[in-house]
Amino acid sequence: MRIENPYDKRGTWLRGSFHNHTNNSDGWFPLETVYRMYADYDFLAISDHDKITDLDGERSIPTVFEAIEVSSREPHMLLVAPPRSILEGYSSEFSIVNYQRLADVTLDNGGICVLVHPNRYFSNYWNLEDMLQMERVTGIEVYNGDGNIEYDIAFDKWDAMLSAGRRVWGFGNDDSHVYGQEKQAWNVVLAEENSQQSILSAIRSGSFYVSTGFGFESIQTDDRQISIRLKSNKLLDRMYKYVTLFGKDGRVLHEETGRITEVTYSCMGDEGYVRVSAYIEGGYAAFSQPLFINQR
Ligand SMILES: [Zn+2]
Ligand SMILES: [Zn+2]
Numbered sequence: 001m002r003i004e005n006p007y008d009k010r011g012t013w014l015r016g017s018f019h020n021h022t023n024n025s026d027g028w029f030p031l032e033t034v035y036r037m038y039a040d041y042d043f044l045a046i047s048d049h050d051k052i053t054d055l056d057g058e059r060s061i062p063t064v065f066e067a068i069e070v071s072s073r074e075p076h077m078l079l080v081a082p083p084r085s086i087l088e089g090y091s092s093e094f095s096i097v098n099y100q101r102l103a104d105v106t107l108d109n110g111g112i113c114v115l116v117h118p119n120r121y122f123s124n125y126w127n128l129e130d131m132l133q134m135e136r137v138t139g140i141e142v143y144n145g146d147g148n149i150e151y152d153i154a155f156d157k158w159d160a161m162l163s164a165g166r167r168v169w170g171f172g173n174d175d176s177h178v179y180g181q182e183k184q185a186w187n188v189v190l191a192e193e194n195s196q197q198s199i200l201s202a203i204r205s206g207s208f209y210v211s212t213g214f215g216f217e218s219i220q221t222d223d224r225q226i227s228i229r230l231k232s233n234k235l236l237d238r239m240y241k242y243v244t245l246f247g248k249d250g251r252v253l254h255e256e257t258g259r260i261t262e263v264t265y266s267c268m269g270d271e272g273y274v275r276v277s278a279y280i281e282g283g284y285a286a287f288s289q290p291l292f293i294n295q296r
Helices: 031-037 096-108 128-133 155-163 196-204
Strands: 002-004 012-017 043-046 063-071 076-080 112-115 139-144 169-173 186-191 208-211 216-221 225-230 241-246 252-258 262-266 273-280 285-287 291-294
Touching: 031 043, 063 196, 076 096, 096 112, 112 196, 128 155, 139 155, 169 208, 186 196, 216 273, 225 241, 225 273, 241 262, 252 262
Parallel strands: 012 043, 043 063, 112 139, 139 169
Antiparallel strands: 002 291, 012 186, 063 076, 076 112, 169 186, 186 208, 208 285, 216 225, 225 262, 241 252, 241 273, 273 285, 273 291
16 A cells, blocks of 8 residues: 655645735726735735736735736636746637646646636536646635635535546635635645745645634655644643544545544545645644555
8 A cells, every 4th residue: 555645755844825806807896905915914815806916016915927817708717827838819718628628727837726716606617527628727716715704615526537547636725805805714834945846846746735713734645644733832732622533425434523632544445545634723724735646
């Protein structure tokens, strides 16, 4: 058995959101205000609808990314670090061919492609069949902070794609448009350094997790065992945690609750993948990427 562990590397944990709007599209605030909303983040992408917003102006955020939210009347797709040439002959019309072409141009440029808010059923959602037809994407947005929580969570579609054999990472983003939507969900990335290249490279290899307020210290593996160390300090250690490990088809593999700081799980070999969700009293959570389990 071999466990593919995307967290088995050195680095520092960096916090950021890849999906945020300004008044260059339908956000309420100019770029400078959005920078201030996220002043303590390590990185931030600005992803206006069908536009690449110029990232000028003063900011305390060390790393910022140009991005674009491809916004058809049907599904939306987030491209981070697309080449500027993507705007030549640009169309946001939804077809798998057009969306995959835009994704490919971005991926070939070293950027990333995320299928966003797949379950926002009142508008711009993804059908699972269309998601599966997108052959090359970095991941899907499993947690979107824009308002109505029930529409913005997509763990079901993530498990469906993973169970179909697709290697897609889960993202958490605010999709912020107004005050009050900032810092609902973010990505915590294990990067070698705080630079565009290190962050994108860590993302491509799945070395990050999604947080809404809780976290992991580390996730370690040996031949068959996964050891998850939960975010720990004197205060957190006194609080109740609810940890669930999911495998193929969303099957619950293991659950532990209590004032725990660590969970270990011995793999059987038939899990397909193992992903971890950890909640702390109050509802804050951390969601790991899948660790793929190879039977031989
Ligand atoms: Zn959108
Ligand atoms: Zn958006």
